[in-house]
Amino acid sequence: MDLRQLRYFCAVVREGHFGRAAASLGIAQPPLSRQIQSLERRLGVELLHRTQKKFEVTQAGLLLYERARRLLDGADQAVDDVRRLGSGETGRLTVGFAPSNAFTLLPPIVARFRSAYPDVELELRQLTTSILVTSLESGSLDVALLRPPLSSRSLQIVTLIREPFLALVPSTHRLAARSDMQLRQFAGEPFVMYSRVGLPLLHARVMDMCRRAHFSPHIVQYAEQIHTVAGFVAAGIGVAVAPSTVTRFNMPGLRVLQIAENPAPLAMAMAWRTGTATGLVRNFTRIAREATSAWQAAQRAESA
Amino acid sequence: MDLRQLRYFCAVVREGHFGRAAASLGIAQPPLSRQIQSLERRLGVELLHRTQKKFEVTQAGLLLYERARRLLDGADQAVDDVRRLGSGETGRLTVGFAPSNAFTLLPPIVARFRSAYPDVELELRQLTTSILVTSLESGSLDVALLRPPLSSRSLQIVTLIREPFLALVPSTHRLAARSDMQLRQFAGEPFVMYSRVGLPLLHARVMDMCRRAHFSPHIVQYAEQIHTVAGFVAAGIGVAVAPSTVTRFNMPGLRVLQIAENPAPLAMAMAWRTGTATGLVRNFTRIAREATSAWQAAQRAESA
DNA sequence: ATTGTCGATACCCGAAAGGTATTGAAGGCC
DNA sequence: GGCCTTCAATACCTTTCGGGTATCGACAAT
Numbered sequence: 001m002d003l004r005q006l007r008y009f010c011a012v013v014r015e016g017h018f019g020r021a022a023a024s025l026g027i028a029q030p031p032l033s034r035q036i037q038s039l040e041r042r043l044g045v046e047l048l049h050r051t052q053k054k055f056e057v058t059q060a061g062l063l064l065y066e067r068a069r070r071l072l073d074g075a076d077q078a079v080d081d082v083r084r085l086g087s088g089e090t091g092r093l094t095v096g097f098a099p100s101n102a103f104t105l106l107p108p109i110v111a112r113f114r115s116a117y118p119d120v121e122l123e124l125r126q127l128t129t130s131i132l133v134t135s136l137e138s139g140s141l142d143v144a145l146l147r148p149p150l151s152s153r154s155l156q157i158v159t160l161i162r163e164p165f166l167a168l169v170p171s172t173h174r175l176a177a178r179s180d181m182q183l184r185q186f187a188g189e190p191f192v193m194y195s196r197v198g199l200p201l202l203h204a205r206v207m208d209m210c211r212r213a214h215f216s217p218h219i220v221q222y223a224e225q226i227h228t229v230a231g232f233v234a235a236g237i238g239v240a241v242a243p244s245t246v247t248r249f250n251m252p253g254l255r256v257l258q259i260a261e262n263p264a265p266l267a268m269a270m271a272w273r274t275g276t277a278t279g280l281v282r283n284f285t286r287i288a289r290e291a292t293s294a295w296q297a298a299q300r301a302e303s304a
Numbered sequence: 305m306d307l308r309q310l311r312y313f314c315a316v317v318r319e320g321h322f323g324r325a326a327a328s329l330g331i332a333q334p335p336l337s338r339q340i341q342s343l344e345r346r347l348g349v350e351l352l353h354r355t356q357k358k359f360e361v362t363q364a365g366l367l368l369y370e371r372a373r374r375l376l377d378g379a380d381q382a383v384d385d386v387r388r389l390g391s392g393e394t395g396r397l398t399v400g401f402a403p404s405n406a407f408t409l410l411p412p413i414v415a416r417f418r419s420a421y422p423d424v425e426l427e428l429r430q431l432t433t434s435i436l437v438t439s440l441e442s443g444s445l446d447v448a449l450l451r452p453p454l455s456s457r458s459l460q461i462v463t464l465i466r467e468p469f470l471a472l473v474p475s476t477h478r479l480a481a482r483s484d485m486q487l488r489q490f491a492g493e494p495f496v497m498y499s500r501v502g503l504p505l506l507h508a509r510v511m512d513m514c515r516r517a518h519f520s521p522h523i524v525q526y527a528e529q530i531h532t533v534a535g536f537v538a539a540g541i542g543v544a545v546a547p548s549t550v551t552r553f554n555m556p557g558l559r560v561l562q563i564a565e566n567p568a569p570l571a572m573a574m575a576w577r578t579g580t581a582t583g584l585v586r587n588f589t590r591i592a593r594e595a596t597s598a599w600q601a602a603q604r605a606e607s608a
Numbered sequence: 609a610t611t612g613t614c615g616a617t618a619c620c621c622g623a624a625a626g627g628t629a630t631t632g633a634a635g636g637c638c
Numbered sequence: 639g640g641c642c643t644t645c646a647a648t649a650c651c652t653t654t655c656g657g658g659t660a661t662c663g664a665c666a667a668t
Contacts, residue, residue, distance in 0.1 A: 001379040003307050004625090018646060031626045033646060038624095043383065045390025051579060053634045053645055058582065060390035067382035071375060075305040078371035079347060086349025086364035275355060278363065308656090322615060335657045337616060357614055357665050 003075060005039040006068035008032055009047065013057055013065045084119070088279025092121040095284065096132045096144035100199070104245065105160065105268055105292060106145060112291040113284060120280065129201070136273055143272040143281050145288075147201050156274045158285065160292045162265040163243035165209070167257040168192075168229070170236040180258035183241070187215035190238030198224040202266070206241045209263045230254055248299065307379060309343040310372035312336055313351065317361055317369045388423070392583025396425040399588065400436045400448035404503075408549065409464065409572055409596060410449060416595040417588060424584065433505070440577055447576040447585050449592075451505050460578045462589065464596045466569040467547035469513070471561040472496075472533070474540040484562035487545070491519035494542035502528040506570070510545045513567045534558055552603065 011021040012032070022029040040047050047061035057065065084090040097106050106124075113122065127135065133150055135141040148157060167186070169175050175185065194202040210217045220238050223229040230246045233239060234253040243266040247256055270288050272281050315325040316336070326333040344351050351365035361369065388394040401410050410428075417426065431439065437454055439445040452461060471485050479485050498506040514521045524542050527533040534550045537543060538557040547570040551560055574592050576585050 001307055001383055003305055019644090027625090028627055029646075030628085030648080033648090035625080037647090043386055043390065045386055046582075047386075047390075049579065050646080055646085058390075059395060060386050060582075063389050064382065064386045067378070067385070071378055071382065074371070074375055074378065078368065078375065079305055081371070082347055082349055082351075082364050082368045085367050086347065086351075086362075091363060275353070278350075323613090331656090332658055333615075334617080334659085339656080341616090354615080359615085 002039075003072065005035050005042075006064075007072060008035045009039055009061075010065060010068050010072065012036060012048070013061065086279055088120070088281070088283040089117060090119040091278075091280050092123065093280045093284055094123045094125065094140065094142050096125045096127045096135055096141040096146075098129050098132065098144075098146045099126055100147065100201075101145045101268065102126060105295065108295045109145070109288045109291040112294075113287045116287055117283060120283075133271075136271055139273065142276065142278075143270060143284050145268065145270055148267050148269045150269075150271065152271075154274055155271045157269050157271045158289070159267045159269045160288060161268045161296065163245060163267075164265045165205075165241050165259055165263050166244055166246065167259050168233040168240040168242055168246060169255045169257065170233055170239075171253050171255050172236060173239065173255065175257060176255040178257060180260055182260045183209060183213040183263075184215055186210070186217065186239050186241075187213070188218055190220040191217035192221045192223060192229050192232045192238045192240040193217060193219045194226075194229065195222050195224045199226075202226070202243075205263075205266065209241060209261070212263075213261060248302065306343075307376065309339050309346075310368075311376060312339045313343055313365075314369060314372050314376065316340060316352070317365065390583055392424070392585070392587040393421060394423040395582075395584050396427065397584045397588055398427045398429065398444065398446050400429045400431050400439055400445040400450075402433050402436065402448075402450045403430055404451065404505075405449045405572065406430060409599065412599045413449075413592045413595040416598070417591045420591055421587060424587075437575075440575055443577065446580065446582075447574060447588055449572065449574055452571050452573045454573075454575065456575075458578055459575045461573050461575045462593070463571045463573045464592060465572045465600065467549055467571075468569045469509075469545050469563055469567050470548055470550065471563050472537040472544040472546050472550060473559050473561065474537055474543075475557050475559050476540060477543065477559065479561060480559040482561060484564050486564045487513055487517040487567075488519055490514070490521065490543050490545075491517070492522055494524040495521035496525045496527060496533050496536045496542045496544040497521060497523045498530075498533065499526045499528045503530075506530070506547075509567075509570065513545060513565070516567075517565060552606070 008021070008025060011025050012018060015021040015024060018032055018036075019029050022032040025032065036048065043060075043064075045060045045064075046058055047064060048055040049058050081090070095110075110122065110124065113120070125135075125141070127144075129146045129150070132141065132144040132146045133152055133155070136144055136155055137152060145160075148159065150157065167175075167181055167183070175181050194206060196203045207217070221232050223232055226242055226245060227249055229240050229242055230249050230251055234251040236253070241259070246254075270285060272285065312325070312329060315329050316322060319325040319328060322336055322340075323333050326336040329336065340352065347364075347368075349364045349368075350362055351368060352359040353362050385394070399414075414426065414428065417424070429439075429445070431448075433450045433454070436445065436448040436450045437456055437459070440448055441456060441458055449464075452463065454461065471479075471487070471490070473479050479489065498510060500507045511521070525536050527536055530546055530549060531553055533544045533546055534553050534555055538555040540557070545563070550558075574589060576589065
């Protein structure tokens with residue numbers, strides 16, 4: 001069976017006239033006549049009963065017309081659906097994210113993606129970074145938001161955002177009037193530190209910074225969340241180091257200083273399996289980049 | 305959309321291997337590769353993700369595979385159904401018949417047709433000859449069993465059976481010992497005649513025969529059915545003229561004689577609209593001819 | 609390192625689809 | 639009733655496209 005011939009035949013039946021049908025198909029009349037004849041020969045059935053100059057559709061022709069229309073519609077529908085699935089306008093996308101994103105980058109990204117691709121089923125899973133990586137590699141996740149560094153040859157990584165680390169002191173602190181400081185000036189100071197289990201990456205990064213500055217922080221308080229750390233500092237319990245997100249909190253009693261050593265910023269990245277050229281992932285990563293830019297712009301506008 | 309490409313694509317997915325798929329399709333591998341590429345280009349979607357030497361079917365490819373299989377099955381089914389309808393193996397056939405057939409030719413024809421074409425919906429309508437003709441012409445009947453003559457340019461007529469007319473006399477009649485007679489010997493004889501309203505054609509035919517033999521029959525009795533006429537003659541009520549079917553009755557007291565004038569036999573014919581080349585009608589007329597021959601053979605065997 | 613396997617590419621050929629010009633037949637118009 | 643129009647079919651040509659053979663390039667197994 002050839003769909004072209006079915007399309008031609010349907011046009012002839014619909015128009016009731018070879019000339020008009022040919023015009024509507026954008027071809028000349030003779031080839032149309034020939035295609036219909038060929039179709040009849042192949043089926044071995046008279047579809048149009050030619051009765052001097054005019055023709056009438058036979059019973060078999062009518063049956064074929066019905067079936068052909070359904071087939072053509074089905075084919076169009078199939079093409080459309082496959083195109084949409086291929087281009088990532090539809091389908092199912094499983095996104096993993098580290099807990100640190102749950103209240104920051106994830107919401108704007110998801111919101112933007114949902115409005116851009118309402119027909120995509122988006123499944124979100126909050127997981128730890130190590131599980132995110134293995135899930136990506138095994139294919140149970142399509143894309144993930146996590147903190148670098150991560151070493152996997154099979155994954156593609158794009159950094160979305162880099163937050164410089166800042167020093168936090170109470171406004172009553174001796175450094176409160178300055179705009180920057182050296183990290184080693186925190187040696188011996190009462191230090192508010194991130195929980196090793198709740199925020200392992202921040203804990204490790206800050207501990208590492210202190211080590212590089214040749215001191216071990218005098219920890220007086222642990223906290224489970226970044227804004228809790230900021231709160232403790234504002235309350236005068238001690239000093240701390242935090243990613244620049246803290247400037248959003250605008251807490252009274254809190255002073256924020258640049259760190260002269262300029263430690264490597266805290267990055268947030270997006271990862272997916274290399275070779276996953278599926279439109280869904282392509283679209284998601286694009287949207288994520290857009291949403292991140294927009295979110296950063298909004299942040300800047302807010303703090304200004 | 306091109307069904308050929310869908311068929312090729314399904315083969316590749318099914319076999320999981322271009323070479324084997326090509327073999328199963330009866331083509332070489334290179335054109336198959338090209339057709340798949342062309343399909344992907346047309347859809348703008350990666351259906352098979354080529355990963356060094358091997359490939360895996362993408363989500364879009366899987367969706368297309370499902371849809372394509374349904375489309376191909378649908379197309380095959382449509383072709384089959386149209387072929388069957390066109391060849392008259394299926395469909396609906398409306399057959400009209402004159403009352404005189406109801407108990408003679410019609411049953412064997414219908415029985416034979418039903419067993420040969422069990423999927424054809426057969427609609428039977430008993431009508432008068434004039435209504436049969438107009439119904440055929442208007443298209444509300446596909447084919448009819450009726451008595452000639454009938455004059456219609458648009459109808460095709462085939463005579464199925466010709467029954468010679470015979471003379472009937474009681475076994476006590478002066479002619480009973482003879483094997484033939486001249487119709488005018490019935491002049492003045494008490495005559496059993498067919499009802500003008502119940503059997504108009506037989507009435508007309510016999511009256512005409514008498515007129516041609518230059519006498520007007522002395523009618524003493526009318527009858528509504530052929531076998532009633534035979535019964536009346538057997539009972540000694542009078543003489544009669546009847547089609548040769550009467551020999552089937554084998555009535556005691558009834559003698560059957562050839563008519564020397566050899567009047568035109570009583571024919572039964574089959575008619576359909578010229579140009580109705582539909583397989584249904586073709587098949588029905590063929591079956592009708594076959595059934596008639598078989599029926600006649602059976603008749604001869606019975607009377608012998 | 610070598611060979612075999614698999615899909616892709618290059619190039620050629622024949623079939624088939626589309627176009628133009630024309631025919632033949634039927635229907636409409638005066 | 640003759641003439642013109644209309645419509646599908648036919649004849650013939652051109653171009654496109656599907657299929658075939660030979661070969662490549664890359665990976666895998668030995």
